[in-house]
Amino acid sequence: MKYKAIKLVKRPDIHITPDVFETVTLETAPLEDGQLLLKQTHMSLDPAMKGWMSADTGSYIPPVALGDVMRSSGVAEVVESKNEKFPVGTRVSGLIGWTEYAVSNGQGLHKLPPEIPAEAVLCVLALPGLTAYQGLVEIGKPKAGETLVVSGAAGSVGSMVGQIAKAEGLHVIGTAGTDDKCRWLEDELGFDKAINYRSEDLAKQLRGATPDGVDIYFENTGGPVQHIVFGRMNAHGRIIVCGMIADYNTDKPSPGPNWLNIIRKRLTIQGFTMPDHWDKVPAMTAKLSAYFMAGKLKYRAHKLQGLESAIEGINLLFTGGNTGKLMVVL
Ligand SMILES: NC(=O)c1ccc[n+]([C@@H]2O[C@H](COP(=O)([O-])OP(=O)(O)OC[C@H]3O[C@@H](n4cnc5c(N)ncnc54)[C@H](OP(=O)(O)O)[C@@H]3O)[C@@H](O)[C@H]2O)c1
The missing domain is CATH 3.90.180.10 (Medium-chain alcohol dehydrogenases, catalytic domain)
Known part of the structure; x- marks a missing residue:
């Protein structure tokens, strides 16, 4: 054939x-x-x-x-x-x-499993959900009541991160590139606040949305959000570096924030890639399936x-x- x-x-x-x-x-x-x-x-x-x-x-x-x-x-x-x-x-x-x-x-x-549609597999149970779970839960160690900011929030990984965080009782702020995407995050996915990172007053909006600072930053994009959120991290905050898509199509990587804040705020910053964690896939899939079946993960x-x-x-x-x-x- x-x-x-x-x-x-x-x-x-x-x-x-x-x-x-x-x-x-x-x-x-x-x-x-x-x-x-x-x-x-x-x-x-x-x-x-x-x-x-x-x-x-x-x-x-x-x-x-x-x-x-x-x-x-x-x-x-x-x-x-x-x-x-x-x-x-x-x-x-x-x-x-x-x-x-x-x-x-x-x-x-x-x-x-035959009962889960192929789309749901690719959107939730495969790379997006696994990456979100590994980064947020295993590295970020979220606690109910903490504040999380996730960039690339309307994307496949970011939307899972925000929803898992909501299910774990966090206060969730996402950034995305259009007002439509932001509306979807707030109206359909239950984010506490979604901010268009192309807005002129991005820093003001991020400050307003995080009056108690930021405990966990889930980084999917790099760019201006990174610099602003870095300056708002609370003591013992965790930054999970999942992706830097703003730098994938440039010949000059953007400069990162100054490291002084890592000491002042005793931050933990960790990069990770999902392929290092395939051994945990069965356990993570069970957790994701439970969230999915309970209607907590929309896509x-x-x-x-x-x-x-x-x-x-x-x-x-x-x-x-x-x-x-x-x-x-x-
Ligand atoms: N570490 C890992 O194992 C792992 C696994 C999977 C994915 N990732 C990373 O996670 C990130 C998201 O991946 P995904 O699969 O979920 O893709 P996605 O978010 O579904 O799609 C990519 C999105 O990135 C945003 N974007 C593009 N250029 C941007 C820029 N210059 N500044 C800010 N945002 C920009 C766009 O959304 P807007 O409209 O909001 O701009 C676009 O829709 C990527 O960085 C990817 O490399 C890492």
């Missing part, structure tokens, strides 16, 4: 341009013992892909080799199988790549149609054009 896949053939310069990809037609070979054929139904697009496309070998995961199918996670159905652990019809998630079909030996695939999926929509669509992440978890429906 013939199918389409997209290979990375060039490293992006500053922005991701269509010429870094090549769409190819591939053909499946007969399966060997232990193998299964996956038909991908939902493919995740994530900001981290920009880093995976670069030549950087010093990061937490090796770059995608030129000529390889672009790396991505997704949800798929087993359509042929010579592996008794994965019979035909099993739904799985895993690193499947920018491809309509993929052959696997089952390694790294997670079986999915928005931003769905593109067809494999090749990924080529231009990935840039929505860097313009803020995505409203919710960005994914391709195949």
